[in-house]
Amino acid sequence: QVQVVESGGGLVQAGGSLRLSCAASGRYAMGWFRQDPGKEREFVAAISWNGRRTYYTTSSNGRLTISRDNAKNTVYLQMNSLKPEDTAVYYCAAHSTGLSDLNSVWYNERDYDYWGQGTQVTVSS
Secondary structure (H helix, E strand, O other), X not given: OOOOEEEOOEEEEOOOOEEEEXXXXXXXXXXXXXXXXXXXOEEEEEEOOOOOOEEEOHHHXXXXXXXXXXXXXXXXXXXXXXXXXXXXXXXXXXEEOOHHHOOXXXXXXXXXXXXOOOEEEEEEO
16 A cells, blocks of 8 residues: 655645645656545646656646656645635545556546545635
8 A cells, every 4th residue: 555645735825836745655657636625626737657748637727837756756746826716635646557657647536546635725815
């Protein structure tokens, strides 16, 4: 059982930035999702195990950057120009990756095997 641990959430003013981190050891493609109370969890961004491919929600409009440092077993989500509607609990998830899938990304939450507990991001107006 792999542990997926998020950090970096907090309170920020609209227009500000946050960088979320996610620690998970092993060969995993990674993804970020978010969930508002009363809403379904939605995809935010994903990155392949080798870091060569990334994929973002269509609403990101260039405000998000996902990256990873496999030497540190850490994935990052840089969020800029934050808006109040970005307020949510952000979850990191890991997808077990075979040797043939090192360059693959996944955006469906059903494809992910392990999940973190989530980190709260609150953007004030």
